Amino acid sequence: MKFSLEFEARFAEMVNNYPTRRSCLVPTLLYAQDEVGYLSDEVITELAQRLELTELDVRNVISYYSMLTTKPRGKYSVQVCTNICCLVRGGEELLAHCANKLGIGHKQTTADGMFTLEEVECIGACSWAPAVQVNYDFHENLTPEKMDAVLNGYRKQNH
Amino acid sequence: MADLVSHPDEVRVISQRFGKGATDINRYLELDGYKAVQKALTMEPDAIINEVKASSLRGRGGAGFPTGLKWSFVPKQSAKPKYVLCNGDESEPGTCKDRLIFEHDPHAVIEGVMIAGLAVGAQSAYIYIRGEYRYLSIIMQKAIRDAYAKGFIGKNIFGSGKNFEVYWHGGAGAYEVGEESALMESLEGKRGIPRIRPPFPAVVGLWGGPTVINNAETLAAVPHILLGGGEWYANLGTPKNGGTRLFCLSGNLEKPGVYELPMGYNLKKMIYDVGGGIPNGRALKAVVPGGSSVPALLPEEIDIAMDFDTVAKAGSLLGSGGVVVIDDAQCIVKFALRTMKFYRHESCGWCIPCREGTDWLEKTLIRFHSGAGLKKDIDNMQYLAENMLGRTFCPLGDAAAMPMIAFAKKFRKEFEDHLEGRPCPFEKEGAVRLPVLAH
Numbered sequence: 001m002k003f004s005l006e007f008e009a010r011f012a013e014m015v016n017n018y019p020t021r022r023s024c025l026v027p028t029l030l031y032a033q034d035e036v037g038y039l040s041d042e043v044i045t046e047l048a049q050r051l052e053l054t055e056l057d058v059r060n061v062i063s064y065y066s067m068l069t070t071k072p073r074g075k076y077s078v079q080v081c082t083n084i085c086c087l088v089r090g091g092e093e094l095l096a097h098c099a100n101k102l103g104i105g106h107k108q109t110t111a112d113g114m115f116t117l118e119e120v121e122c123i124g125a126c127s128w129a130p131a132v133q134v135n136y137d138f139h140e141n142l143t144p145e146k147m148d149a150v151l152n153g154y155r156k157q158n159h
Numbered sequence: 160m161a162d163l164v165s166h167p168d169e170v171r172v173i174s175q176r177f178g179k180g181a182t183d184i185n186r187y188l189e190l191d192g193y194k195a196v197q198k199a200l201t202m203e204p205d206a207i208i209n210e211v212k213a214s215s216l217r218g219r220g221g222a223g224f225p226t227g228l229k230w231s232f233v234p235k236q237s238a239k240p241k242y243v244l245c246n247g248d249e250s251e252p253g254t255c256k257d258r259l260i261f262e263h264d265p266h267a268v269i270e271g272v273m274i275a276g277l278a279v280g281a282q283s284a285y286i287y288i289r290g291e292y293r294y295l296s297i298i299m300q301k302a303i304r305d306a307y308a309k310g311f312i313g314k315n316i317f318g319s320g321k322n323f324e325v326y327w328h329g330g331a332g333a334y335e336v337g338e339e340s341a342l343m344e345s346l347e348g349k350r351g352i353p354r355i356r357p358p359f360p361a362v363v364g365l366w367g368g369p370t371v372i373n374n375a376e377t378l379a380a381v382p383h384i385l386l387g388g389g390e391w392y393a394n395l396g397t398p399k400n401g402g403t404r405l406f407c408l409s410g411n412l413e414k415p416g417v418y419e420l421p422m423g424y425n426l427k428k429m430i431y432d433v434g435g436g437i438p439n440g441r442a443l444k445a446v447v448p449g450g451s452s453v454p455a456l457l458p459e460e461i462d463i464a465m466d467f468d469t470v471a472k473a474g475s476l477l478g479s480g481g482v483v484v485i486d487d488a489q490c491i492v493k494f495a496l497r498t499m500k501f502y503r504h505e506s507c508g509w510c511i512p513c514r515e516g517t518d519w520l521e522k523t524l525i526r527f528h529s530g531a532g533l534k535k536d537i538d539n540m541q542y543l544a545e546n547m548l549g550r551t552f553c554p555l556g557d558a559a560a561m562p563m564i565a566f567a568k569k570f571r572k573e574f575e576d577h578l579e580g581r582p583c584p585f586e587k588e589g590a591v592r593l594p595v596l597a598h
Contacts (some may be wrong), residue, residue, distance in 0.1 A: 017326045019366050025348035027329035064350040067290045067332030083252045085409040122252040126409040127416045136293035
C-alpha cells in the first residue's frame, strides 16, 4: 500500500502528537480516504497495522463517522444539507433539483463516475442557507440556477 | 468563505479581528495578539481563574456552565498529564459561529487554550475541528506552525521557562462527538460513545488525565478578558451572563448572519431589527432560540433578554446561540420531522431511550405528516419524548425530546390539521415529496 509523500509526512507528524498511537486514527482515515477515494480493504489493513489495531477496531470506527465510506464514490461528492435552517429556505427543493439534474438519488453515483449525490445533516452554513458542500468546498445562499452553475463549474474542470 | 455582516448594535469583542487579515500572525500581533498570554505568564494560576470567574463567562457550546468554575475543578496536583481540549466540533443545527472564529481569528483560539493551560497547569492542548471544516483545519494548522516558528508555543514560551504544546485534531462527521466525553473518545481514536460520569473530565479526561474542555468561542473570549479585565467583560452583559455572544441568525429572515451582540439583547429586536424581519410579507410562526435541541418559542414569547437565565425562565434554552426563525409558510410537523430525523441519525445508540425514542418519533412523524396520523399519536409522541428526558448518559436524548415536547404542546392545532388523511396544509401544489431515507 503506497500513499503520497504528503500523506506520509503528515502521518509521521500526527502519530507523534498523542500519547497513544491510535489517537490519530480518525483524521488519518479521512486523509487516506481523500487520497484513495474510499477506505478500501487495503487501506484498512495498512492503517490497522501501522496503529497496532485489529482491522475490526478500524472498521468499528469507520462505521461510526458519516464522512467515512468503504464504498467508492464519484469524483465530486455533492452534499446537500436539508436540516432545519436549509429546510425553511428551500433545501429540499435544491436536493430534488440536484437529483433531477444528475439523474441520481441519495448516495448514488452518475454513470460517468463524476458526481455522487448525498443528503447530509447540518454542515454549519446555517446563516447562509441553503448550502451545499462539494467535497470540501462550501456553496452557500443557493438557488436552483446557482446550483446549475456550481455543477457546470465542476464538470468544466474535467474538460 | 462565509459572508460577514454588521449592525450598529453589535459590540465587537470576539469578532473585532474578523475581516482584518488576522490569520497572518504578524497582522495578529499588530492587533494586540499574544499580549494576553504574556500577561497570563506573569499571573498566578488562581489569579487567572479569578479573572475569568469575575467575567461571568459561561460556556458558549450550549450548556452555559461558568468557565472559571470549570477550570477551578481541575486538581492542582496530578500524577497524569493535564490537557486543554478546544471543542470545535460545531454541529448543532442553527450554529455556524466557531466557523467564523477559526476562519478569521485562529490565533485567538491558540491564545485561549494557552491561557486555560496556564490556569490549570496543563502543558498541552488539542484543538478539535469537525471534519467538514477542512478549509478551517488548514487555516488552524498554519496558525499553529506560525506560532511555533515564532517561539510562542513549544519550549520555554516567551522566556518563561514554561513549555506548552498545541496540536490540531480533526473529526470525520458526527454530531455526538460535540458532547464532551464523546469528543475525548473520538480524539483517542474511537467511536464517539459518551463516557459515564462521574468522574468528570476535569478529574479524569483525555488518556485518564485531568482535562479542561471548552467551546472554541469560550476560549476565543478568554484573551480579551485577560486584557480588558473580568469586570469590564462582565459589564457588557447581564448579571451572571458576562460579555457578548456570536448569535447565528438563520431561517426566514431578511438579513441572516452571525452578529456579535451583548448577552441579554432582546430577542424580538434581534429578529426584527438586527435580522431585518421576516421577508416576503410573511408573519412569524416560531423561533428556535438556541440551536435545534431547544424548545421553540411562539411569537408572543419572544420579547425576552437573550441570556441563559432569562431564556430558561421563558421555557427554552439559550443553547449554542443559533436563532432559527420560522415563518407562517412553514409546516411545524415537517420541521419537527426534520429535527427528529437528524437526532435519529446522530444517536450513537448506546442508551435505549434515545436510540429507540428518536426512531419511533421520526417514524410517527413521517406517518403523521403524510396524512396517516391518528389523534392519539400527538399525546403518544409527547409522552414518549417526556420519558426520554434525563434517562440517557449524555444530553442527546434530551436534545431530541425537548423540541418534540414543545412542538406537540404549542402547535397541537397544526398537528390536528394533519389528521384523517388530509394532506399537509402547507404542501405547495406539485411539491416534491422526497422518499424517506433508509437508515
